[in-house]
Amino acid sequence: MSPSPDTLYQRITDYANRADPYPLYAELRENGVTRQTDGSYLVGTYHEIAALLHDPRISSDSRNRADPSTVPLLRWGAQAAFIGLDDPEHDRLRRIAMRPFGPPHSPGRIDALRADITRISDELIDAFRDKDRVDIVEEFAYPLPVTVICRLLGVPREDVPRIRAWTNEIIASLDLKPGKQDDSHRVAAVDAREAMSEYLGDLSDKRRDHPSDDMLSALVHDAGPDGRLTRAELKATGTLLLIAGHETTVNLISNGALTFLRFPDAYRLLRDKPELMPRAVEELLRYEPPVHLLPQRTPLADIEVSDVTVPEGAPLVLVLAAGNRDPLRFDEPDHFDPTREDNQHFGFGSGVHNCFGAPLARVEAQIALNALLPRLEGFQLSEDPPPYRRSPILRGPRHLPIEPAGGG
Template identity: 85%
Template sequence: MSPDTLYQRIIDYANRADPYPLYAELRENGVTRQEDGSYLVGTYHEIAALLHDPRVSSDSRSRADPSTVPMFRRNVHQAFIGLDDPEHDRLRRLTMRPFGPPHTPGRIDALRPDMTRISDELIDAFGDKDRIDIVEDFAYPLPVTVICRLLGVPYEDVPRFRAWTNAVIDGVDLTPGKDAESRQRAGQDAREAMGDYIGDLADKRRDHPTDDMLSALVHDNGPEGRLTRTELMATGTLLLIAGHETTVNLISNGALTFLRFPDAYRLLRDKPELMPRAVEELLRYEPPVHLLPQRTPLADIEVSDVTVPKGVPLILVLAAGNRDPLRFDDPDHFDPTREDNQHFGFGSGIHNCFGAPLARVEAQIALNALLPRLEGFRLSEDPPPYRRSSILRGPRHLPIERASDATF
């Protein structure tokens, strides 16, 4: 097929279960201009350079043609993930102060006992079931509970923001279809509703602070001042969504990969101290985020002898770069002991994932707790049903069942 259709084929749901042959085709064709005028990049070294290039913008307002900006990014105050420096740097630093070093170095470590306890409780609830949905019964409730505790969102409100999150993710879905506009509008409405919710919760924390991160953001008197209410709304929405969505995929993809590779399963079951390295390999091999569709050159730039014009959409396929044979040895092989592993699982550059430290710890604790419980189980279907999104890729459900002929 023609390389200028690669993007449409990648985002086609029919290819969600196994997009990797398309990623190999993309790498073979280099930087490719697509039918819609965007440019697609899937090779490791080119992606790395672009992620560190100050001439490449994350701000949708940099687009030469406003009609190429998805509805979900219009008329909504952007969190720092969708801004450039210096505004991005200011907001990110303000948000980092109550989250991690150097100002709050113990925030994540303090959550470890709770993560372990929640993981154990969820696994104990499996009981003697012969069939388990890893996503619904484990991979989703763990990070949702943790992010609620971290931010100070009452757990009884989880059903509300789960519905909002699903609508937002559906709204940024790139899969073509006649309902695209209505999905984008519903996603924008959900984003605004979630922002209003965060704003109201922040107002309560002004008068009645607790020990959660939202209270810390509201009352932070750092040298740059506090976040405005609008900035709090946008930042809180980002943290709520990103704080669990990618981790759900990471844990689910991890369980799926271990069930597909019995040798790796047995190695990690017997040597749990290898799990940190295995999580890094999962972030390379089956990452929770597959592509970044919102980059824009601020000037004409050369990428592998191809001129990408100023203002056009630039799409970085991170998952393709993660399996580039020019960067990784035997890249299509899952090796939980891999050492040289500077992947794009959390991006790179100034927009490197804010919550990466939390996601790493959650995944390590969760998968080490889950591994012994997989004994005697097999996948009920392979591939499992996947979520619709081509950006955030992971199983929608991951049913496993007890079987006498399981391979471990």
């Protein structure tokens, strides 16, 4: 007897399916919008997801849930990060954060990081030059983006281990399962968020008196048309940027290395033609995206999605990775094609909540993977599939060990 469609969310979030959730995503697309046993509604088809991500009736603020009993993942204390807010609050906070980050006000900030990203990538790769076994996650994919985001925000190098410990606790709380949540994970995550938030608040106070050329100093001192961030807003925004600024990029780089080792033809093509890497990164964002689902969307009114009425206040889960492989949108969606041209994926979401840090993540992944490719010559995966992280939201390998091909 086949499993019922109303258990799809339970099966998708089951760690046993983390290594290969794509058959479940195909099942979701075949069944259309499905109501789950916990009362949530799953959407996994491309065009429906795209419409919902651009629909102003869909809220990102968990306070609009009919049943707000679940502890929100993106809200703590009195202030939420802008990713968990709706306009106009979201728009104001995002605009303020964007001023020191990218165009039109700071068009050169990301380009100025290219040399640093290249140097850090080369240093990390040189460190495992003579090793017989390398963990790509631990020795490359994690330290690169965390070093870059900490440098961008102005976090001292000696504090990076504290940032990692807090981030690990927060990401562990994203191991969603329908029904009752593990309170211990959530309590630990709240404690970690508060500790990181207070740390950034204290660091911001120091930048107020002694500004530097980092982004945190710019946020503290910038009094643009939307005004300055309050201390609470600054803490929440800084925490979001610090976590989101490296976690998804870790997965993108790790998934890239894993995919290239699984597809030798694509690997050889990109090794010989590094100019194709920007397009290959876009294909990675479609084929093996760092973010697989958005679990916190809420209709502000009854809405029709593929002839199914999703009631106001019901939890709405958008399975972005399922949409990325929808055959009604992409030709041969289960095929990794680093030369794919028509590739409007959901790797960074879409709509007003499109990933704030996407330009930086793209640059980091392109530089990192081009630097890594020549060093993968003669190596193979030590195990396939590798061990995965617990979270079904931010999906990627927890470790990615490689060793010389043939075991010698």
